[in-house]
Amino acid sequence: MNYDLSAVLILILPLISFIGLSLFGKRIKPELSGLIGSVVLVATAVLSLFVAYGYFFDFGKLDGAYVKHIAFQFSWLQFNENLSIDLGLVLDPISVMMLLVITFVSAMVHIYSMNYMHGEERFTMYYAYLSLFTFSMLGLVVSVNLFQMYMFWELVGVSSFLLIGFYFTKPSAIAAAKKAFIVTRFADLGFLIGILMLSFGAKTLDFFVLIERLTATGSPYLAGFTSTTFMGLSTLSWALLLVFAGGAGKSAMFPLHIWLPDAMEGPTPVSALIHAATMVVAGVFLVARLFHVFAVSAPDALSIIAYIGAFTAMFAAVIACTQTDIKRVLAYSTISQIAFMMFALGVAGWGEGQNEGFTASMFHLFTHAFFKALLFLGAGAVIHAVHSNEMKDMGGLRKALPITHVTFLLACLAIAGIPPFAGFFSKEAILSSAFEHNKIIFYVGLITSGITAFYMFRLYFRIFWNKAPHADGHNHEGHTWSMNIPLIILSLGAVFAGLIPFGSFISADGKAIELPFHLMFSIAPVLIGVTAILLAWALYGKKSELPAKLSASIAFLYQSAYHKFYIDEIYLFVTKKILFNLIGRPAAWFDRTIVNGMINATASGTVSVSESIKGMQSGRLQTYAMFFLGGILMLAALLVIKFM
């Protein structure tokens, strides 16, 4: 079996599953459709393991560096001999890594959902949507050109919308789905403009041609692009920043992060797959895909990304400390972790010794997928057991849910960056590359990783320790293997994924690099992490009045963090009060009075004219004859005048 065919199959299988389930889903039993979806995804995961093995150990290397490999490509729209839109499938280190992550997490989520979503009314459609999402996400990462990526980007947005609004009888779910769609669409507007600018400047849509044209020294395309500036940034930087705006929308960077916490209205496995492990890292992937251009030709844009990332990381982490809905805590934690990846890309540069930030970012993406999916699935198991999202309904669950408890603890340790778990290595790499390139961002990252440890263990202690809220205990449902096995497999990933020598596989230029790892350097983050965990234990390990007192003593900060720093309110103010009143209302007025008025005036004019002349049709034969005669006489008079 050859690698190219398997790569194509990876993409096609989920699509077939989606089409099959949505067309014929009504005729088969829901259990069977869940099984079909899961089997297809497991097969896809195995195929992508196979492809990854082949790429990394067999055919991917050329002269000691990994190079791109086009598995499949055809010209889809040919506009003229220079401009065409291709569809294709490219294998390079980051896309192969993403294939692995997506198919693996997706397979886990498919299996998990068989139990979690059991008995749902639209069970089959749920699986169809999951397959659609998996297909579009896979298509996104293997795109050969910007336009193909944009199409899959939107497909991903649609399937995310469908899955967030899966419980469409709940108004909050509908609102959340709409919010997610509108916010990301708004960001995608920037992405589209960025694509148009980039392709206009480079005269191509193909990623690799575009990267080559915009990075080579003395390239005419690059010169034309950077010669004009606007507000101190070159046109190229603006184009790349617009592209980043699209990425920021999907990856929930400040200030476009508002949709992600609300997206938790969707089913929990969906949150695990889409809003933690795969879709939200699409923005990071996008920046990584164009990283060469960013690093070489627009370092100013890259440093803006670094600052946005660092700010978002801190900002989301602070909010996460105050939330009481466990899924929202995880959502803010996701925003914060993705911001880590983003600023890791931001501090990286091009060339020897500069680009470990790139590898660190991809490494963190990889490990984060495991432990964040695990955290969400674990939270899902908890929610499944206590039928509530709120922390106050939980406590002391470690005996009732032993497997969930252990795996959740492993994931918390991993995200807190405690050695030797996965998160430790990737976060270490990010922090050390930040340390070398930008001290401010390093300190922000350091403090944030401490806050991360604090809020994760606040969550952990609140759920599994503390005191049960009800003396009689809960109605614990037994979790079957289909929920426990994904937890166990993912926890293996959370424990061991960090041991992979990531630098030898993935780097910005394809050459193997050594990720910096200093024992002395890692003392500070680990110490901070452990302190934060102990603090969380002191506050939340047992039932006490301490947290309430503490939050009362910093009431202002606590309240504003609890209300997510009023970002939603600001958005509402801007949209409802300002945009609505200044643009919406005048537009509506214009539409109602001017546009409708013109149409109505035409109609009423026609009516009144016909009212006034309809009397001519009197039904009297002699009147008609009179008109006829009059006409004839007039014609005769005309003729007489003309020929006299």
Added chain:
Amino acid sequence: MEHVPLAHVLILSTILFFLGIYGFFSRRNLITMLMSIELILNSVNINFVAFNKYVYPHQLEGVFFTLFIITIAAAEVSISIAIIINLYRRFNTIDIEDTKNMKF
């Protein structure tokens, strides 16, 4: 040979024509109106014959045209009578004032 000048014939046909017009507009009886139309047609016939005779004496188009008009007038009369009979069956009258249902 020209005992009657052309102008006299034309005056006759004009008088006949306007008599027909007058009858068509002033009568309320459909049969009378039909007769008025025949008057109009005949005035036209006279015109044709007169012009043929006085302007192009060696040709026959005017005369032939007259023959055609007489034929068509006969056909027209038969259709008109049929319409009038139908009207009569429906309205029990052939007065034009009572049959003005076809209006807005």
